[in-house]
Amino acid sequence: MNIQSNLHKPVLLNEVISALSICDNGIYIDCTFGAGGHSKAILNHNSSVCLYAFDRDESVCDIASSFDSIYKGRYKFYNNKFSDIYNVLRDEGVNSVDGVLFDIGFSSMQIDNPERGFSFMKDGPLLMTMGKNDITAYDVVNYWSKNSLKEIFVLYGDESPRNAEKIAEMIINERKKKKISTTFHLSEIISTALNFKKNKKIHKATLSFQAIRTVVNNELYELEHGITSAMQLLRIGAPLIIISFQGIEDIIIKKKFRELKKNEECYFENKGKPIFPSEDEIFLNPRARSAKLRCIYKK
Template identity: 40%
Template sequence: MSGPGDINAVTGNSGPHIPVMLGEVLAALDPRPGETVVDGTFGAGGYTRAILGQGADVIAIDRDPTAIAGGAELVRAANGKLKLVEGRFSELDVHAAGEGAASVDGVVLDLGVSSMQLDQAERGFSFRFDGPLDMRMGRHGPTAADVVNTLPQKELTRVIGLLGEERRASAVSSAIAARRAERPFARTGELAQLVERVLGRSPKKAQIHPATRTFQALRIYVNGELEEVAEALGAAERALRPGGRLVVVTFHSLEDRIVKRFFADRCRTRAGGSRHMPEGEVPPATFEFAVKGAVESGEAEIAANPRARSAKLRAGRRLDAPAREIDFDALGVPRLGRMPGLGG
């Protein structure tokens, strides 16, 4: 059987993706020989490789067929300890059961878009490279071009404002509507240039492209990312055995708000009440906190990997109370109209 050294030799650690907060993730996840861990966001396999190196078996999931194809060599090197599944992490409990694991010992989720996807111009995720305005993680369903070319302007304003947290969303959507009336958008460069003309560049934020928030909003909307996150937390709750660990790494406030509220609700043992979680009878806690609050990246990691700057880790340990239904409103998932087939 290949050991950790063999697995690292096959895939290497010098690829395009650097696992964020790897040490902190392993500490919270605590994978051990004989255990089964679900890596719900396989990507380039950084977390999976490290978990295998600790002796645990891994069921890794990714909705991106490119990531699945790229993991074939790691599957071979793992000699049966890694099962790689193409699918959504919102259904991780179903995928785990399909691979023979009715319950698992750990779940790790690294949310958002991977650096692999951002670096591939043909995927259309980034304004840094001109490419087709696509942004689909799963390669099917409507594209970002379909959204900007056909979504009613009022709804486009809500998407950019809520999911991109863009304060001038109305100005951006108005400019998009005027331009698409002349000719539809097809390329990332077209959209990025338009947004830059509308918003201009701030001298105080010279390093941040004005289209950053608009591109974030479209990517989240196209892939139904916030709904997926909420459903994935529920799927992890169903899949984890008592004592199992759930570790989630987020990269922006919308994701982190959902994860924070999930753990606050599931770890709550007494009535407190808030406008999101009204005071009343408290159901049995399904998790206990594995770390206090959010863990953030250290200065050394941020210097080596700027992507880690916005990362936050939250973790919980599963208790034996039954899993509950997911409440999108309580978790702060924005309610937006959906185009048919969106979220592929």
């Protein structure tokens, strides 16, 4: 039985397994289950390990439940945000674990499904929700002020202030005529605002979609609190591994890791330098090209 989506390839898989240094009877957490690629590799690496997997996305529950019979007694899945891992596992009586993995960002399953509204390449409703959310992309685009939109495009989309101003103004003007309800409609607005030519390599909507998705899912809050929760659970010497894909995430990870090191709560190996995918991996899985793996160890 193939319990992993054929569309999803876990990123930096060999590097993750190496960094975890999986031990006999070890307890591990996969904070971002997705299609189960990393979880499957951890469980298969050593038949004595126990894994707790988390994912806020309800759509992965069927894949997650398929693990139950295969890894019976040493695997459990929770449909929770990863900022909840400490509270959830404390209630389960788990006080110490041997390694924690975060693979943050959105999965192939999410971006490839137009009904989820993540991609400007496929028309769908403006949602961009990873799980149970208070707001959707539709709410942000149609009801947030011009200044708020401009701010998120700069802070979370790495847009220049000038481009952010143009996009925000165009959105405000367009939504006065008609509510912006689809990914194609929003993509057209951004392309027009920035005078995008279709033969360009990187679509102009990339950064704006990234910014909206980050806000809708409160991703940066989740990341900071997820790291704090993980540190509370790690045993001494155990690794915390984070794979990120966008600049703002990596900035927060580096800042948080430096704070932990300064407070003597963790230590680095290899001076804390990131690990990147090999050229072979990028060739086989182009979506891995922007991935970075960072790792710290509980002191």
